[in-house]
Amino acid sequence: MAVTTVALVEDDRDTRARLASSIRAQASLELVAEYATGTEALAGLDSRAPDVLLVDLGLPDISGLEVARFVAERHPDCDILVISIFGDEANVLAALEAGARGYLLKGSLQHDIAFDIQDIRNGGSPLSPIIARQVLKRLQVPQDASARKPDEDETSLTAREGEILNAISRGFSYAETAQMLGISVGTVHTFLKRIYRKLAVHSKTEAVFEASRLGLIR
Numbered sequence: 001m002a003v004t005t006v007a008l009v010e011d012d013r014d015t016r017a018r019l020a021s022s023i024r025a026q027a028s029l030e031l032v033a034e035y036a037t038g039t040e041a042l043a044g045l046d047s048r049a050p051d052v053l054l055v056d057l058g059l060p061d062i063s064g065l066e067v068a069r070f071v072a073e074r075h076p077d078c079d080i081l082v083i084s085i086f087g088d089e090a091n092v093l094a095a096l097e098a099g100a101r102g103y104l105l106k107g108s109l110q111h112d113i114a115f116d117i118q119d120i121r122n123g124g125s126p127l128s129p130i131i132a133r134q135v136l137k138r139l140q141v142p143q144d145a146s147a148r149k150p151d152e153d154e155t156s157l158t159a160r161e162g163e164i165l166n167a168i169s170r171g172f173s174y175a176e177t178a179q180m181l182g183i184s185v186g187t188v189h190t191f192l193k194r195i196y197r198k199l200a201v202h203s204k205t206e207a208v209f210e211a212s213r214l215g216l217i218r
Contacts, residue, residue, distance in 0.1 A: 004121050005050035007033040009041045009067055010083070011060050015106065019054060019083070019113055026114040038062035042070055049075035052117050055100075057084040057091060063171075065091075065098050072099025079120045083113075090205045092131055097212065102126035157195065157216050164191050166217050169208040 006023050008031065010016040016034060023031045032050050035041040038059040045053070049071055057064035068080050081102040082095045095103055102120045105128040116126040157165065160181075167177040178185045196202060199210045211217045 003028060003030045004052060004117065005030050005032045006052045006054065006117060007031075007035070007041075007045065007050040009035045009038065009053070009055040009059070009064065011036050011056065011058070015056075022113045023117070025112075029114060029117060036060075038064065038067050041067045045071055046074070049078040051077075052079045052081060052121055054081050054083055054113070054117075057082060057086050057095065065094055068095060068100050069098040081116060081120050081126060087128070087130055088205070090208060093205075093209050093212075103131045104128050105131065157198065157211070161191055161195050161198075162217060164188055165195055165207060165211055168192075168204050169212070169217060 006029055008016060008019055008023070010019065013036075016036070020031055020034060023029045033044055035044060038061050041055070042062075045067075053068075053071055055064045055067050059067070064082065064084070068082065071078050071080060076099075079102075080098075080100045081104065082100045083104050083106060084091065084095075085106050087105050092103055102116065102125050104116060104126055119126050163181060164177055167180060168174075172180065174185050174188045178188045181188075192204065192207070195207050195211075199207055199214075201207045201210055208217070
């Protein structure tokens with residue numbers, strides 16, 4: 001039986017040791033690398049990637065999203081499985097868009113990670129139940145809403161609106177966004193309200209997702 005190679009990017013020592021132990025206990029899996037930071041991972045994965053990469057999002061130096069995106073672009077055959085404490089919609093969608101093929105919450109890991117590694121290698125997409133519900137909710141668009149094509153003028157963003165939403169999508173706070181753009185926090189809120197109205201959404205997470213889907217931000 002072919003052996004599946006695995007690399008692990010996790011800054012928490014105990015979690016990394018627990019995952020590594022589960023992988024090493026399976027004869028069909030081979031742990032080829034462990035990284036405690038995103039920088040180490042980028043250097044180690046530059047020229048060669050494993051069959052499966054386990055990556056945490058909350059790394060001490062750079063986001064695990066950057067690691068996932070880096071590997072997905074250079075090594076498209078590598079199956080990326082995110083294991084994170086972050087279960088919010090923004091992180092989930094960003095991870096899937098970055099190239100992750102599975103997303104598990106650390107608090108919901110009730111069985112051996114080896115099963116999920118084999119699942120993703122066999123073409124599956126391991127998702128924690130709460131993550132699966134979020135994804136399904138996004139896909140279940142009412143028929144009358146999907147049948148309508150929004151007017152381009154109604155959904156297009158101004159340059160300033162695009163700058164603000166791009167900053168928010170990259171994780172900057174309202175205060176940081178205001179400082180970068182030389183405007184007040186109140187002005188940021190005002191522009192966000194306009195963006196919500198144009199995109200027919202009710203939160204910044206929905207706004208980022210919808211704008212990305214429409215190609216309004218990158």
